[in-house]
Amino acid sequence: MTDKTATLLAVDDQPANLRLLDAHLSPRGYRVLTAASGVEALQILEEDDVDLALLDIVMPEIDGYELCRRIRSNPATEFLPVVMITASGDAQRLAALEAGADDFVTKPFDRNELLARVASLVRIKRYQDTIARQAEELNAWNRELEDRVEKQVAELERINRLRHFLSPQLAELVTGDEDLLRSHRREIVVFFADLRNFTPFAETSEPEEVMGVLGEYHRAMGTLVHQYGGTLERFTGDGVMVFFNDPIPYDDAAERAVRMAIGIRDAVRDLSESWRRKGHDLALGMGIDQGYATLGRIGFEGRFDYSAIGSVTNRAARLCAEARGWQVLVSDRVLAAVDDCGLPGAEVVGMPVRSAITTLDRAALRSSAREHFGFADDAVVLLVFGGSQGAASLNRAVSGAAADLAGRGISVLHAHGPKNTLDLPRRGPGDPPYVAVPYLDRMDLAYAAADLAICRSGAMTVAEVSATGLPAVYVPLPHGNGEQELNALPVVQAGGGLLVPDDEMSPDWVAREVPALLGDPARLAQMAANAAVGGHRDAATRVACAALELAEGHRGGR
Numbered sequence: 001m002t003d004k005t006a007t008l009l010a011v012d013d014q015p016a017n018l019r020l021l022d023a024h025l026s027p028r029g030y031r032v033l034t035a036a037s038g039v040e041a042l043q044i045l046e047e048d049d050v051d052l053a054l055l056d057i058v059m060p061e062i063d064g065y066e067l068c069r070r071i072r073s074n075p076a077t078e079f080l081p082v083v084m085i086t087a088s089g090d091a092q093r094l095a096a097l098e099a100g101a102d103d104f105v106t107k108p109f110d111r112n113e114l115l116a117r118v119a120s121l122v123r124i125k126r127y128q129d130t131i132a133r134q135a136e137e138l139n140a141w142n143r144e145l146e147d148r149v150e151k152q153v154a155e156l157e158r159i160n161r162l163r164h165f166l167s168p169q170l171a172e173l174v175t176g177d178e179d180l181l182r183s184h185r186r187e188i189v190v191f192f193a194d195l196r197n198f199t200p201f202a203e204t205s206e207p208e209e210v211m212g213v214l215g216e217y218h219r220a221m222g223t224l225v226h227q228y229g230g231t232l233e234r235f236t237g238d239g240v241m242v243f244f245n246d247p248i249p250y251d252d253a254a255e256r257a258v259r260m261a262i263g264i265r266d267a268v269r270d271l272s273e274s275w276r277r278k279g280h281d282l283a284l285g286m287g288i289d290q291g292y293a294t295l296g297r298i299g300f301e302g303r304f305d306y307s308a309i310g311s312v313t314n315r316a317a318r319l320c321a322e323a324r325g326w327q328v329l330v331s332d333r334v335l336a337a338v339d340d341c342g343l344p345g346a347e348v349v350g351m352p353v354r355s356a357i358t359t360l361d362r363a364a365l366r367s368s369a370r371e372h373f374g375f376a377d378d379a380v381v382l383l384v385f386g387g388s389q390g391a392a393s394l395n396r397a398v399s400g401a402a403a404d405l406a407g408r409g410i411s412v413l414h415a416h417g418p419k420n421t422l423d424l425p426r427r428g429p430g431d432p433p434y435v436a437v438p439y440l441d442r443m444d445l446a447y448a449a450a451d452l453a454i455c456r457s458g459a460m461t462v463a464e465v466s467a468t469g470l471p472a473v474y475v476p477l478p479h480g481n482g483e484q485e486l487n488a489l490p491v492v493q494a495g496g497g498l499l500v501p502d503d504e505m506s507p508d509w510v511a512r513e514v515p516a517l518l519g520d521p522a523r524l525a526q527m528a529a530n531a532a533v534g535g536h537r538d539a540a541t542r543v544a545c546a547a548l549e550l551a552e553g554h555r556g557g558r
Contacts, residue, residue, distance in 0.1 A: 005029075005031070006030050006031070006051040006052065006122045006125070006126075007030070007031045007032075007033060007048065007049060007050050007051050007052075008025055008030050008031065008032050008033065008050070008051065008052050008053075008054065008118065009032075009033045009034075009035065009041060009044060009045070009048075009050045009052070009053045009054065010022065010025075010032060010033070010034050010035070010054045011034075011035045011036075011037075011038065011040075011041040011053065011054065011055045011056060011059070011064070011067065012034075012036070012056040012059070012085070013036055013037060013056065013058075013059045013060060014056070015036070017056065017085075018034045018036070021034075021054060021114075022034065024111050024114060024115065025114075025115075025118065028115060030118070033048060033050065037059060037060065037061060037062065038059055038061060038062025038063070038064075038066065038067040038070075039061060039062060041053070041055075041067060042062075042067070042070060045071065045074075045076075045077055045080075050077075050080065051080075051081070051122055051125045051126075052080070052081045052082075052083065052118060052121050052122055052125060053071065053080060053081070053082045053083070054083045054085060054105075054118075055067055055068060055082060055083070055084050055085065055101075056085050057084060057085065057086055057087070057092060057096070058087070064084055064085075064096070064099075065095055065096065065098075065099040066099075068082050068084065068096070068099040068100050068101055069099050069100060071100070072099075072100040079128050080125075081102045081103075081121035081122070081124060081125050082100065082101045082102050082103075083101070083102065083103045083104065083105055083117060083118070083121065084096040084099075084101040084103075084104050084105075085104075085105050085106075085107060085109065086104055086105070086106055086107065087106070087107045102121060103117050103120075103121060105117060182296055182297070183294060183295070183296030183297075184294070184295060184296060185292060185293070185294050185295070186245065186246050186249075186292065186293070186295060187245060187290065187291065187292050187293075187483055188243045188244060188245045188246050188253070188290070188291070188292075188293050188295070188308060188312065189243060189244045189245060189253045189254045189256075189257040189288065189289070189290045189334065189337075190241065190242075190243045190257075190288065190289055190290075190291075190293070190308065190312050190313050190315075190316035191230070191240075191241070191242045191243065191244075191257050191260065191261060191286065191287075191288050191316065192239070192240070192241055192286065192287045192288075192313075192316045192317045192319070192320035193221070193239070193240045193261075193264065193284060193285065193286040193287075193320060194238045194239040194240070194284075194285060194320060195217070195238040195282050195283070195284055195285075196282065196283040196284070196285055196324075196325045197281055197282055197283065198237070198238040198282060201213075201280055201281075201282060202237075205280070209278075209280075213275060213280065213282070214237070214238065216271050217238065217268060217271065218235060218240075220264070220267040220268055220271060221240055221264055221267075221268070223267075224260050224263045224264050224267065225242050225260065227260070227263075228244075228256045228257075228259060228260040228263075229244070229248065229250065229256060230242040230243065230244055230256070230257070230260060231243050231244070231246060231247065231306065233305075233306070233307060233308060234305065234307075241308075241313070241316075241317075242257075242260070243293075243295075243308050243313075244256050244257050246295050246308070247295075247306075253290075253337075254288075254290055254333075254334045254337035254338045255337070255338045257288050257334070258288060258328070258330065258334065258338050261286050261288060261328045262328070264284070264286070265284060265286065265326055265328065268284045269284070269326060272284075283325025283326055284325065284326060285320055285321075285322075285323035285324065285325060285326075285327060285329075286320055286323055286327070286328045286329070287315075287316050287317065287318065287319025287320030287321070287322070287323055287328070287329045287330070288316060288319065288328065288329070288330045288331070288334050289312050289315040289316040289319060289330070289331040289333070289334060290312065290331060290333040290334050290337060290483065291310065291311065291312030291315070291333065291459060291483070292310060292312065292483075293308040293309060293310030293312050293313060294308070294309045294310055295307065295308045295309075315331065319331065324549065331459075332459075332463075332487070332490060333459055333483060333486060333487060336486045336487075336489055336490060337483075337486055353460070353463050353464050353467055354464075356444045357443070357444060357447070357464050357467055357468060358467055360444050360447060360448060360468050361448075362447060362448045362468060362469065362470070365444070365445070365448035366448050366449065368445075368448075369445040369446070369448035369449035370449045372442070372445050372449070373413055373435050373445070373446075373449055374433055374435060375411050375413075375432075375433060375435075375449060376411075376432075379411040379432060380409060380410050380411060380432075380451055380518050381410075381411045381412070381413060381449050381450045381451050381452075382398075382405065382410055382411070382412050382413070382450065382451070382452055382453075382454065382514060382518065383413050383446055383447070383449070383450035383452070383453040383454070383455075383470075384398045384412065384413070384414040384415065384416075384453070384454045384455070385414075385415040385440065385446075385453070385455050386415075386417070386455055386456045386475075391415070391416055391417040391420055392417075392420065393475075393502055393505060394454060394455075394456070394475060394505065395414075395416050395417070395420055395422055396507070397454075397505045397506050397507055397509065397510050398412065398414060398454060398507075398510055399414070399416075399422045399423060399424055399436075400506070400507030400510070401507040401508075401510035401511040401514070402424050402425055402434055403425050404507075404510075404511035404515070405434075405510070405511070405514065405515070406427070406428070406431040406432055406434065408515040408518075408519075409432055410432060410514065410515060410518060411432040411433050411434070411435075412432075412433075412434045412435065412436075413435050413437075413440075413446060413449060413450065414434065414435065414436045414437070415437055415438070415439055415440045415446075416436055416437070416438065417438065417439070418438040418439055420438075422436050424436065443464070447464070447465070447468045447470050448468075450470060451471075451518055451524060452470075452471050452472065452473070452514070452517060452518055452524065453465055453470050453471070453472040453473070454472070454473045454475065454505075454510075454514075455472055455473075455474065455475070456474070456475060456476065456477055456484060457474040457475070457476045457477075457484040457485065457487045457488035457499075458477075458484060458487065459487050461487075462474070462487045462488050462491060465491075465497075465531070466491045466496060466497075466531045466532070467532075468531075468532075469496075469528045469529070469531050469532035470528065470531060471496065471497060471517075471524055471527035471528050471531055472491075472496075472497040472498075472531070473497065473498045473500055473513075473514075473517075474488035474491075474492065474497050474498065474499050474500070475500050475501075475502055475505045476488065476499070476501070476502065477502065478501070478502040478503065485499065491530075491531055494530045494531070494533055495526065495527060495530035496527055496528075496529075496530035496531025496532070496533070497527065497531060498517075
């Protein structure tokens with residue numbers, strides 16, 4: 001604002017006085033507004049931006065004193081310069097000062113004096129406006145700074161929360177997208193570890209000793225967890241759970257877990273030497289498994305954890321529980337996913353399955369099993385199963401070839417899943433039976449009745465089918481990271497099965513390949529023998545023996 005753009009309000013109940021003021025001020029570049037009463041003046045002040053007010057004292061209704069007091073009582077105009085136009089001397093001047101006036105002009109006023117006083121007060125008003133504007137800008141900057149600080153503090157709090165279960169480099173990545181922490185399903189590699197003989201040590205040692213050992217142990221493990229990019233799920237005293245491939249995916253998740261386990265084993269073994277000198281006989285056992293889990297943030301406002309839930313965590317925990325001191329037990333899936341893992345003396349125990357499966361004598365049970373499902377004793381039987389969701393493409397491929405299979409004298413036992421149905425052709429005279437059921441509650445009889453299976457290659461499916469010595473066509477689910485193909489690979493490489501991609505499993509493939517395979521008894525017999533060798537029929541026994549050996553070697557331990 002400059003002097004020439006200033007807006008002045010002249011208030012007087014005498015029109016002649018208003019015209020005189022306008023005649024003096026307008027030529028000087030001022031914008032002059034006029035009001036004939038105090039009420040009109042107050043209305044103008046509400047509607048317009050005024051820089052200075054010239055008030056006559058003697059006016060009806062609201063005189064100049066009262067108008068000045070009302071101007072001062074309004075926060076919007078409390079600093080507005082006010083010039084009182086007086087007709088007398090000291091008495092009116094004193095009253096004007098008490099009302100809040102800034103200056104005076106005496107009637108009849110001198111033109112030059114009027115202009116000088118107006119210019120001076122307008123200049124002061126300009127300074128006041130500048131200060132007010134700068135104060136508002138400063139307040140705006142302060143508000144912006146407070147917002148930034150608040151956001152940065154919140155961001156730091158988020159990073160600190162994430163660092164409870166992520167390595168620092170991963171925490172930095174995840175802070176940009178916290179949706180990564182929402183509940184979801186993914187294949188992960190899970191690592192469990194705990195100290196052998198920790199319970200008797202903790203019960204017989206001073207709390208300070210226990211905390212000192214745990215501090216050294218956790219620091220050694222934490223460094224390697226961060227180094228290999230693992231997600232620390234939790235510490236539970238001496239127990240530790242770490243998983244890989246979530247929230248940040250890795251192509252080499254299994255290898256990272258194995259190499260981390262080796263590093264942890266070596267680091268904690270070094271620590272155990274100093275513990276032993278203090279009389280603490282502690283050793284470390286570890287287990288690693290790979291599979292699908294549901295992951296996400298759990299907890300409540302102010303305390304969250306990032307957790308994995310699923311059978312893979314239970315299996316890894318069981319492997320850890322069965323591991324002897326300084327031993328790392330890994331599942332077949334982990335071992336198959338890691339080339340040259342560098343784990344000397346690694347022992348593959350396989351996946352323990354039910355004794356009804358591992359003790360199954362297919363040949364001895366074959367006749368009664370076929371009678372159970374309605375097949376002739378000398379029938380050629382194809383077993384098909386794949387679960388509710390995984391069975392859809394298998395259902396289409398095999399049911400689509402039903403007529404061709406019947407024409408070649410092949411009986412079919414087909415578990416199509418409770419949520420699915422099959423579109424089968426009408427059975428002709430003399431056709432072998434096509435037994436379609438939603439599910440099989442006697443898998444042992446199904447395995448015994450069959451000559452060949454077409455199935456998915458989930459970990460448990462491969463473990464059971466190979467343990468019974470049943471030749472199989474494995475069709476991995478086309479989802480995930482190829483883990484089902486890895487499950488079947490050891491058995492297929494041993495010659496105990498075939499591996500067929502899901503997009504190649506069609507009625508034409510079944511009609512062409514299955515009769516040829518079932519029509520070659522020598523090949524089937526060799527596949528059965530190879531499957532039995534490639535499987536781990538004694539996995540449960542070996543795990544039990546390891547547990548007994550551990551118990552005998554650490555009697556009185558956990």
